[in-house]
Amino acid sequence: MKTPLLMLGLPKGSLEESTIKLFAKAGFKITKSSRSYRPAINDDELDGRFVRAQEISRYVEHGYFDCGLTGYDWVVENNADVVEVCDLVYSRASRKKSRWVLAVPEASSVQKAEDLEGKYVATEVVNIVEKYFAEKGVKANVEFSWGATEVKVPDLVDAIVDLTETGSSLRANKLRIVDTLLETNTKLIANKASWENPEKRKKIEQISLLLQAALEAGDKVGLKLNIRRANLDEILEKLPSLRNPTISNLGDECWVAVETIIEESVVREIIPALKDLGAEGIIEYPLNKVVY
Secondary structure (H helix, E strand, O other), rough: OOOOOOEEEEEEEHHHHHHHHHHHOOOOOOOOOOOOOEEEOOOOOEEEEEEHHHHHHHHHHHOOOOOOEEEEHHHHHHHOOOEEEEEEEOOOOOOOOEEEEEEOOOOOOOOHHHOOOOOOOEOOOHHHHHHHHHOOOOOOOEEEEOOOOHHHHOOOOOOOEEHHHHHHHHOOEEEEEEEEEEOOOEEEOOOHHHHHHHHHHHHHHHHHHHHHHHHHHHOEEEEEEEEEHHHHHHHHOOOOOOOOOOEEEEOOEEEEEEEEEEEEEEHHHHHHHHEEEEEEOEEEEEEEOOOO
């Protein structure tokens, strides 16, 4: 049996399913049983393990994984000495960056970090928070939280630093954001020695290209249509595109075929407008990857 070229760290937990779907769109089928941490990957050059995202950057730094996917926040929290290969902005529910924010109860008198001098703050990212307060010259008592951090104020602590995308969970718990400490998103990271290995680096770069292409295709569709040559300029004015549309001659010299990539969000407005301009044979199709 061939020895895999790369050992890949995959995030277990909230990012697990969205990561599996992203890899599938990129062409890598990852399958695992509900109780297994070791997945099967349809690429003989890859082996992998599912571990908590909080731990992946340490395992990549120490060389157990050649590369892995984890949040930028955990790279910072662990002070991991790794190569940041690319940004992959996705999460369980959206394609937005998340933020670690300092939050207090709505009725709290705290308006800025300095107001927490001598107070208690709960968080999962103790190192990030301690550095934040140190830079501001504030001596706060920072304690580790095992989860459900937002329910600990005001009874157990005076403030929290928690991760949020939209802030809806904080508002639901009647909390107010005081400051943002760090913006974060998923990254593909690599072990430094693995990155210096030409064969491994090439494979990591291929994975990076395909994952980014799959993400880029996520909110776009392809569009094909036929139009009279006389109406082509008018159509092109109406048609937003990723790059200049491809225009091909048809058997009838009076007609041309147009193909382009557009944002899926504008399709419902574009297709009726194209039809009104005389377009025929309009086809919308999904995309798996977009490579610039």
